[in-house]
Amino acid sequence: MEVGFLGLGIMGKAMSMNLLMNGFKVTVWNRTLSKCNELVAHGASIGKTPAEVINKCKITIAMLSDPAAALWVVLDKDGVLEQICGGKGYIDMSTVDPETSCRINEAITSKGGQFLEAPVSGSKQPAETGQLVILAAGDKALYEAAMPAFDILGKKSFFLGQVGNGAKMKLVVNMIMGSMMNAFSEGLTLADRSGLNPRDLLDVLDLGAIANPMFKGKGPAMLQNNYSPAFPLKHQQKDMRLALALGDENSVPMPVAAASNEAFKKARSMGLGDMDFSAVFETLKVLKHSS
Numbered sequence: 001m002e003v004g005f006l007g008l009g010i011m012g013k014a015m016s017m018n019l020l021m022n023g024f025k026v027t028v029w030n031r032t033l034s035k036c037n038e039l040v041a042h043g044a045s046i047g048k049t050p051a052e053v054i055n056k057c058k059i060t061i062a063m064l065s066d067p068a069a070a071l072w073v074v075l076d077k078d079g080v081l082e083q084i085c086g087g088k089g090y091i092d093m094s095t096v097d098p099e100t101s102c103r104i105n106e107a108i109t110s111k112g113g114q115f116l117e118a119p120v121s122g123s124k125q126p127a128e129t130g131q132l133v134i135l136a137a138g139d140k141a142l143y144e145a146a147m148p149a150f151d152i153l154g155k156k157s158f159f160l161g162q163v164g165n166g167a168k169m170k171l172v173v174n175m176i177m178g179s180m181m182n183a184f185s186e187g188l189t190l191a192d193r194s195g196l197n198p199r200d201l202l203d204v205l206d207l208g209a210i211a212n213p214m215f216k217g218k219g220p221a222m223l224q225n226n227y228s229p230a231f232p233l234k235h236q237q238k239d240m241r242l243a244l245a246l247g248d249e250n251s252v253p254m255p256v257a258a259a260s261n262e263a264f265k266k267a268r269s270m271g272l273g274d275m276d277f278s279a280v281f282e283t284l285k286v287l288k289h290s291s
């Protein structure tokens with residue numbers, strides 16, 4: 001099967017490489033073109049623009065940073081819209097808000113193309129090992145046509161109905177994850193400041209009812225101030241912001257998420273936006289130093 005792939009950041013690079021290693025023909029494009037080189041060394045072709053990739057491939061996947069990037073790649077000069085047409089499918093796997101997804105859907109379908117949103121749950125390592133959870137919504141026929149690729153990229157795919165539902169599900173999941181990361185950071189700090197060994201806390205948590213892969217995976221690195229980015233903090237803050245907007249629209253009070261968003265904003269203001277989202281832990285250390 002041949003696919004196009006737009007956006008070779010942490011996730012896009014891992015996902016497109018995975019497709020390539022599993023026998024797919026892949027044509028890649030990235031805004032910073034040099035990031036295509038590693039993929040090309042493994043057999044990928046390059047498209048010089050998003051339009052060129054769409055022209056070449058029947059199905060094209062995008063994995064871009066945020067709503068502005070997702071819209072730019074579709075609507076701007078040399079963008080997806082210039083070549084999309086009947087018989088071609090566009091799948092946006094970026095995490096965006098439902099409104100952005102609906103705008104892209106309208107643009108693509110107005111030219112006769114098929115559109116599927118398919119954000120993913122799972123980070124760099126699940127992307128490398130094909131263990132993502134795919135949250136698709138939109139054109140069911142495109143979902144079925146893309147299943148061979150989804151089977152490589154993910155451990156489970158959900159079809160959630162109309163466009164917007166995938167984005168909503170992803171934002172709800174990441175709102176919970178971001179809030180959990182803040183509670184975890186406060187717990188580690190409280191254990192330390194009250195005279196406990198935070199490593200003991202990790203062991204206790206791991207044996208109880210709130211054990212989870214995130215605490216287990218991130219905890220030891222956080223205690224060593226290691227925030228090598230798997231999920232960049234700036235993207236987690238974007239997801240909190242978009243989830244809070246969804247809460248506004250639906251009159252859902254979300255005080256825990258709102259406080260977590262403030263902590264992520266604080267971390268961004270400290271220059272930690274490109275670090276892993278677990279670097280929000282550092283905001284609590286600043287409080288210690290200033291007291």
Ligand SMILES: NC(=O)C1=CN([C@@H]2O[C@H](COP(=O)(O)OP(=O)(O)OC[C@H]3O[C@@H](n4cnc5c(N)ncnc54)[C@H](OP(=O)(O)O)[C@@H]3O)[C@@H](O)[C@H]2O)C=CC1
Binds near residue numbers: 007031032
């Ligand atoms: N990392 C993770 O654990 C996960 C991330 N996600 C979501 O996946 C998406 C990608 O994440 P990730 O790979 O980590 O992010 P990165 O920051 O590593 O990569 C972002 C990608 O978007 C491109 N981009 C940014 N702005 C523009 C623009 N204006 N025009 C064109 N391209 C642009 C970048 O291009 P360039 O290289 O030129 O900067 C790069 O290819 C995000 O929506 C994120 O929320 C979802 C699940 C897990």
Ligand SMILES: O=CC(=O)O
Binds near residue numbers: 121122123174
């Ligand atoms: O969006 C991030 C993730 O880990 O899922």
